[in-house]
Amino acid sequence: MIRVITIDGPSGSGKGTIAAHLAERLGWHCLDSGALYRLVGLAAGRVGVGLEQPAKLAEIARNMRVEFRDGQVYLDGEDVSLDIRSETAGNAASRVAAVPALRAALLDWQRAYARAPGLVADGRDMGSVVFPDARIKIFLTATPEERARRRYNQLKEKGLDASLAALVEEIRERDDRDRNRSMAPLKAPEGAMEVESTALSIDEVLEQVLERVRTAYPDLFH
Numbered sequence: 001m002i003r004v005i006t007i008d009g010p011s012g013s014g015k016g017t018i019a020a021h022l023a024e025r026l027g028w029h030c031l032d033s034g035a036l037y038r039l040v041g042l043a044a045g046r047v048g049v050g051l052e053q054p055a056k057l058a059e060i061a062r063n064m065r066v067e068f069r070d071g072q073v074y075l076d077g078e079d080v081s082l083d084i085r086s087e088t089a090g091n092a093a094s095r096v097a098a099v100p101a102l103r104a105a106l107l108d109w110q111r112a113y114a115r116a117p118g119l120v121a122d123g124r125d126m127g128s129v130v131f132p133d134a135r136i137k138i139f140l141t142a143t144p145e146e147r148a149r150r151r152y153n154q155l156k157e158k159g160l161d162a163s164l165a166a167l168v169e170e171i172r173e174r175d176d177r178d179r180n181r182s183m184a185p186l187k188a189p190e191g192a193m194e195v196e197s198t199a200l201s202i203d204e205v206l207e208q209v210l211e212r213v214r215t216a217y218p219d220l221f222h
Contacts, residue, residue: 006127009140012147019122033123041092127189137192
């Protein structure tokens with residue numbers, strides 16, 4: 001069995017940052033599942049496929065050529081790293097993620113990403129649906145206001161326009177949509193360690209997670 005650590009949580013909770021740092025620390029692979037839904041949303045928008053066309057969305061998911069290389073994300077050979085991090089792409093991802101046929105199409109793809117020596121997977125249903133047997137499950141969250149502030153700073157650093165008030169509202173709407181969808185709703189997986197990161201630094205969150213990893217897999221730290 002390949003060792004898997006799942007890190008779930010709502011948008012802007014910092015799960016992607018923690019997953020990347022943890023994977024680097026352990027020398028494991030890292031799966032950014034949210035990027036997959038953003039890629040589907042981006043690809044669907046480019047060819048005019050909407051939520052009312054679930055079969056076509058699933059077809060896009062099965063056939064798109066995705067590469068994660070040197071911290072960048074490529075779709076069919078094009079660097080779309082900035083495109084998929086926009087709020088438009090994020091909202092599109094949240095909407096297409098509610099389509100059962102699409103989620104089913106991506107499930108095998110995500111599970112196949114678990115390769116030796118191990119995988120750190122971040123998303124909204126990694127511990128509850130994709131890797132329910134993972135030994136270590138983390139559920140990371142923060143207040144909507146704090147998550148919006150973090151997102152605002154990220155966008156500004158990338159030279160993108162943003163409204164803090166609008167981001168707070170969008171995050172609340174996305175939380176509601178993600179928590180109340182019929183398939184794989186956002187929730188803390190059974191047995192997950194919950195970390196409220198509003199008042200914590202990246203290093204403080206990472207240390208809490210690493211302590212959990214040390215307890216479960218002491219051999220990794222010899």
